[in-house]
Amino acid sequence: xxxxxxxxxxxxxxxxxxxxxxxxxxxxxxxxxxxxxxxxxxxxxxxxxxxxxxxxxxxxxxxxxxxxxxxxxxxxxxxxxxxxxxxxxxxxxxxxxxxxxxxxxxxxxxxxxxxxxxxxxxxxxxxxxxxxxxxxxxxxxxxxxxxxxxxxxxxxxxxxxxxxxxxxxxxxxxxxxxxxxxxxxxxxxxxxxxxxxxxxxxxxxxxxxxxxxxxxxxxxxxxxxxxxxxxxxxxxxxxxxxxxxxxxxxxxxxxxxxxxxxxxxxxxxxxxxxxxxxxxxxxxxxxxxxxxxxxxxxxxxxxxxxxxxxxx
Amino acid sequence: xxxxxxxxxxxxxxxxxxxxxxxxxxxxxxxxxxxxxxxxxxxxxxxxxxxxxxxxxxxxxxxxxxxxxxxxxxxxxxxxxxxxxxxxxxxxxxxxxxxxxxxxxxxxxxxxxxxxxxxxxxxxxxxxxxxxxxxxxxxxxxxxxxxxxxxxxxxxxxxxxxxxxxxxxxxxxxxxxxxxxxxxxxxxxxxxxxxxxxxxxxxxxxxxxxxxxxxxxxxxxxxxxxxxxxxxxxxxxxxxxxxxxxxxxxxxxxxxxxxxxxxxxxxxxxxxxxxxxxxxxxxxxxxxxxxxxxxxxxxxxxxxxxxxxxxxxxxxxxxxxxxxxxxxxxxxxxxxxxxxxxxxxxxxxxxxxxxxxxxxxxxxxxxxxxxxxxxxxxxxxxxxxxxxxxxxxxxxxxxxxxxxxxxxxxxxxxxxxxxxxxxxxxxxxxxxxxxxxxxxxxxxxxxxxxxxxxx
Numbered sequence: 001x002x003x004x005x006x007x008x009x010x011x012x013x014x015x016x017x018x019x020x021x022x023x024x025x026x027x028x029x030x031x032x033x034x035x036x037x038x039x040x041x042x043x044x045x046x047x048x049x050x051x052x053x054x055x056x057x058x059x060x061x062x063x064x065x066x067x068x069x070x071x072x073x074x075x076x077x078x079x080x081x082x083x084x085x086x087x088x089x090x091x092x093x094x095x096x097x098x099x100x101x102x103x104x105x106x107x108x109x110x111x112x113x114x115x116x117x118x119x120x121x122x123x124x125x126x127x128x129x130x131x132x133x134x135x136x137x138x139x140x141x142x143x144x145x146x147x148x149x150x151x152x153x154x155x156x157x158x159x160x161x162x163x164x165x166x167x168x169x170x171x172x173x174x175x176x177x178x179x180x181x182x183x184x185x186x187x188x189x190x191x192x193x194x195x196x197x198x199x200x201x202x203x204x205x206x207x208x209x210x211x212x213x214x215x216x217x218x219x220x221x222x223x224x225x226x227x228x229x230x231x232x233x234x235x236x237x238x239x240x241x242x243x244x245x246x247x248x249x250x251x252x253x254x255x256x257x258x259x260x261x262x263x264x265x266x267x268x269x270x271x272x273x274x275x276x277x278x279x280x281x282x283x284x285x286x287x288x289x290x291x292x293x294x295x296x297x298x299x300x301x302x303x304x305x306x307x308x309x310x311x312x
Numbered sequence: 313x314x315x316x317x318x319x320x321x322x323x324x325x326x327x328x329x330x331x332x333x334x335x336x337x338x339x340x341x342x343x344x345x346x347x348x349x350x351x352x353x354x355x356x357x358x359x360x361x362x363x364x365x366x367x368x369x370x371x372x373x374x375x376x377x378x379x380x381x382x383x384x385x386x387x388x389x390x391x392x393x394x395x396x397x398x399x400x401x402x403x404x405x406x407x408x409x410x411x412x413x414x415x416x417x418x419x420x421x422x423x424x425x426x427x428x429x430x431x432x433x434x435x436x437x438x439x440x441x442x443x444x445x446x447x448x449x450x451x452x453x454x455x456x457x458x459x460x461x462x463x464x465x466x467x468x469x470x471x472x473x474x475x476x477x478x479x480x481x482x483x484x485x486x487x488x489x490x491x492x493x494x495x496x497x498x499x500x501x502x503x504x505x506x507x508x509x510x511x512x513x514x515x516x517x518x519x520x521x522x523x524x525x526x527x528x529x530x531x532x533x534x535x536x537x538x539x540x541x542x543x544x545x546x547x548x549x550x551x552x553x554x555x556x557x558x559x560x561x562x563x564x565x566x567x568x569x570x571x572x573x574x575x576x577x578x579x580x581x582x583x584x585x586x587x588x589x590x591x592x593x594x595x596x597x598x599x600x601x602x603x604x605x606x607x608x609x610x611x612x613x614x615x616x617x618x619x620x621x622x623x624x625x626x627x628x629x630x631x632x633x634x635x636x637x638x639x640x641x642x643x644x645x646x647x648x649x650x651x652x653x654x655x656x657x658x659x660x661x662x663x664x665x666x667x668x669x670x671x672x673x674x675x676x677x678x679x680x681x682x683x684x685x686x687x688x689x690x691x692x693x694x695x696x697x698x699x700x701x702x703x704x705x706x707x708x709x710x711x712x713x714x715x716x717x718x719x720x721x722x723x724x725x726x727x728x729x730x731x732x733x734x735x736x737x738x739x740x741x742x743x744x745x746x747x748x749x750x751x752x753x754x755x756x757x758x759x760x761x762x763x764x765x766x767x
Contacts, residue, residue, distance in 0.1 A: 016547045016581070016613045020336035020415045029605060029617040030576040033557040037630045037671065061605045062617070065570060066562035147406045154405040161737075174739040175404075175429060175654050177436040178728045179576070180668055184737025198417055200408045286366050 021207055025058065028195040030179060031158060032062040035140045035193055036069050038183045042140035042193075043100070045129075046072040046091075048084035049258035050215055051144030051196055054204055056091065057213050058195060059142075070142070071098035075129050077121040078105035079239040079261040087216040100136060102128035119240040120262040130166040133190055140183065142193045148200040158197045164188035201256070202281055209274045220277065221254045221269040232265030256281075334410070337543050340419040340434035340441045340467070342458040347444040348475050352513035352534075353407065353420055354387075359520035360535060362409035404430045413539040428687070428702040431458065432652045432742060435465040436728070439543055442471045442534070443494075447480045447510070451493045453688040459494065460687040463501035464650065464704070464748055466724055469541050470498055470506045473534060478512040482525040501690075501749055507541075509534055547614040551639030552580030553718070553726045555670035556632045560619055572603065572619040573628055578670060578725035579718075580636075581613045582620065587637040590628055591716040596637055597622040614725075631672035633716045633726075641726070643714035647676070649743040650685075650720075650750040651707045651731070653699040659707070659731070659741055660698040666732040667711055667743075675712035676731070682706045685750045699741070706750060707743065719746030 018026070035042050044059060046052045059068045074088060092099045104124050107113040113124050133141060147154045157173050159181045174182055183191050196204070208215065226233040226249065227242040234241050236248050239262045253266035254277070271277040341349055357363050363371075368383065375384045407418040419434030421427070435441055441462040445455050462470050472494045480486045491508035498506050509518055510529055517523035520535045532540065557575040586599045601621040602612050612618045620634065628634075635641060647667070653659050659678060667676040684696040684705040699705045709731075720727030731741035 017335060017544055018615060020334050023336050023615065025605065026576060026615055026617040030557070033574050033617070034671075037558045062574070063558075063560060064603075064606065065564075065567050066560045148408045151405075154407060175433045175742070177433050177730065177742045178725065179437075180670075180728065180730050182668065182730060182732055182737065182739045184666075184732060186736060198406065198408070200410075202410070203415075 021203065021210060024199055024203055025061075025207070027179075027198065028055075028058045029062040031181070031193060031195040032059050032142075034181050035142070035183065036063070039140040039191070041136065041138050042070045042142065043073045043133075043136070043138045044068075044070050044142040045144070046074050046088065046099075047144075047258060048074070048080075048088040048091075048216060049144065050204055050208065050219060051146065053087075053091075053213060053215060054199075054207060055142060055144050055195060056095075057211060060095065067096060071100060073100045073102065073129075073132055073136075073138070073141070075102045075125045075132070076104060077125060077260040077262075078103065078108075079121055079237060081216070081218055081235070081255075081258060081261060083216045083218050084258055087214075100132060102132035104128055107131075118262075120260060121239070122260045122263050125260075126166065133166065138190060139185065140191050140193050142195060144196055145194045146196050146199050146201070146204075147194075156194060156197065158194055159183055160192040160194065161185055162190050162192055166190075168192075202278070205274070205278050205281055209278060216258070218255045218258065220274075221252050221272050223250055224253050224266065225249070226251050226253055226266055233268065234265060235261050237261050334413065334415050335543050336415045336417065337440060337538060337541065338417045338419070338438050339538065340421055340431070340438035342421055342431050342434075342441060342443050342461070347446050348513045349420075349444050352442075352444060352473065352475065352511070352519065353418065354384075355513045355516060355519045356418075356535065357407065357409055359516060360409055360411055404434050411535070411539055414543075416538060428457065428461065428704075429652055429654045429742075431461050432465060432654075435461055435467050436724075436742070438465075438467050440469040440471065440538070440541055441467045442473050444473050444475050445490060445494070447474050447476045447486055447490065450490045451497070455494065456497060456689070457687040459498040459503065460501060460690065460749075463498065463503050464652075464744070464750065466502075466721060468504055468545070470503050471534065471537060472498075472506060472508040473513075474508060474510045475513050477510045477517060477523075477526065478515050482510075482517075482523070484510075484526070484528045487529075507531070507537055509537065545614075547577075547579065547581050550579040550614070550723065551641075552582050552586070552634075552636050553578040553641070553670075553723065554582060554620065554634040555672070555726070556628055556630055556634060557671045558630060559628065570621075571625065572621050573634065574617070574619045575671065576617045577612060577614050579614050579723045580639075581611060582618070583611045588622070588634050589637045589640045590626060591633045591635060591640065592643050592714045593627070593632070595624075595626050597624040597626055599623075631670075633670065633672075635716070641716045641718050643716050645711045645714050647709040647711060647715065647717060647729075647743075647745060648747075649707055649709070649729070649745045650748045651699070651705060651741045651743045653701060653703045653705070653741045655733075655738055655740045656701045657733070657738070657740065658698040658700050664734065665740065666734050667709065667715075667729050668732060669715050669717060669729040670726060672715065673732070674715065675734070676709045678707060679710050680708040682708065683750075690749065704750060707741075717745045720744035721746060721748065 044055055104121050107128050108115055113127055145153055147156060155170055157176050185191055225236055227246045229246060233253055236242055242248055254269040255266050257264060271280045371387045372383045374387050405420045407420055409416050419438060421431045421434035443458045474487050474490050487510040495506045510526055511518040513519060517525055518533045520533060522533055554577055555575050556573045560572040560574050562570050584599050584602055588599060589596050599620055600623050602609050603619040604612050604616055661678055661681055663678040665676050667674050681696055684693040684703055718726040727745045729743040730739055733740055
């Protein structure tokens, strides 16, 4: 038997151990407070999806009993789930927050953006987002992106410097060491901040369960009209579905992510409680994005390419 | 959500509870370009069933389109266009996987010589480093470099993974000799714990499942070791350090006089009733309350984000440090440190920079660069004048204001700092205060030709 162990380190600190959710929570709160301490005009990107809802929950905890010192920014594709918009407005009112809305529809109406032939508006969000950042002179923009979502996101920093075009250059990122985040930037540049970088989809759900956080109902299984396209169940709507040959049917579904209706697929599910949702995710053989996002399937580097252009 | 849970639902809720209470290990991998590091990481993810069907399908598709017969597990981790095109890893990536026992954050760091800074980055938050060696080549210069970085960054646990055992007929003496050489070397640098494991990442021996080909090996597989290695240190052994991040002052009708100091405890334990001193001012007070994110507690410890209230209304702001009055760190404007230079723009004697330490950023001047270190053989090059990207060296700095800096070997959190270019905000250099082997290492090679330095 050959086992080489030079010197045994001390036994771990059982008494002072933190559960992984506590460790993730502490880290995220630290990131929120760093931004509050170092930036002039931070904003939280808020889509009404579970990640942004968790971000808001963490921000509320980080500054209690004072108010959250940031406003919210919603990039509205115009193809929203009504439940999500209702949730958004309710959250804003309940916590006395200020909401900015950047509207893709407005950009299409005045000709600054053109509708894509496939009808999806997800990639169109970048232009109104960058416009809102510039107009409001936001210098730090919190996003709910997680590194477990996608290969290109696995390379993303917690503090991600963006140039005046919002662009991300993976080769020119600042190295990030210890818990020392560098938020310095030149005028015109801004920093994207990802407090949930080290969280996985399961962590987010476990945290939602532990903290008893309310979510829009579409995250739990419910009977809904859907139709099949590209291997996914999509919700019909003004955005342009279904088309010829696609038929609407009623099914028990729920959503793993919330985005533009044109490209966010539902999964068939019986999970009506959060415990059932967690069980389902723990047993799932598909990633969150693989199961529900059409736009990530466009090419092997779809996410990297969109991020380079200023997308989250 | 529901008031009447079925027994199945109760079991599910219990499972949620259990899995949410698991511990977390941050670790980093290091290996030379062809040591099979990506394959090891891919194997670890794949065999621990952390790769989902759509990811595997994408890898199989990409492998087929490259004309490879078996799925290339390295493709699981090479995420950027340039990486896939060149078949190399160019930047640190973070990966996540979990077993029923523990949750893992892996800093997947490139092994190529020119990316030493990336291993430093990955190792800075790691509690364990996996150093990969090709069993056919044994301990090479690059291996010593990785061991030295792990020692310099004070990574508490190091795993030597002797890979490609299948190519040396799974021979015990080959493994034993490499393990012996590495352990002697790493222990001499101060690495506290070293575990050597013979593996084949390609064949899957001893990565997740015990190898049938090496019954002479009685130790754990890589995954077993990752699952059982003790995490964290005992915070009660260290003096408390609480850098003030943000002052919370609601000034509302409900909280007219509330003044809380928010931050993440960098080391040690804070208790209500502790007599504390605030640096750099030196004023003293007593802790009257600790709010651990919504729960009032009597005690809190390292890495918890909390808000502290004090008995006296002191002038305290972001950048101040709260410490127990009987364990106050010394403050200084003269900083001596070992640094790893990160940026292509060199660091020169006379440079004016910003120094970020905990929550405090001050101006600093590079007064001297006494030496530069070759990690491979630990030889010193005196007075190099400047440090280029990936160089490790000693630096003397003078700061505009006093810093409450601990030695890095006493606290990774309060002994570390960044140097930042004041002109454009670029992160230039990573610093570790106090002595290290880099300050005392003796090199007979000081006369060595500069051309021989490859990073």
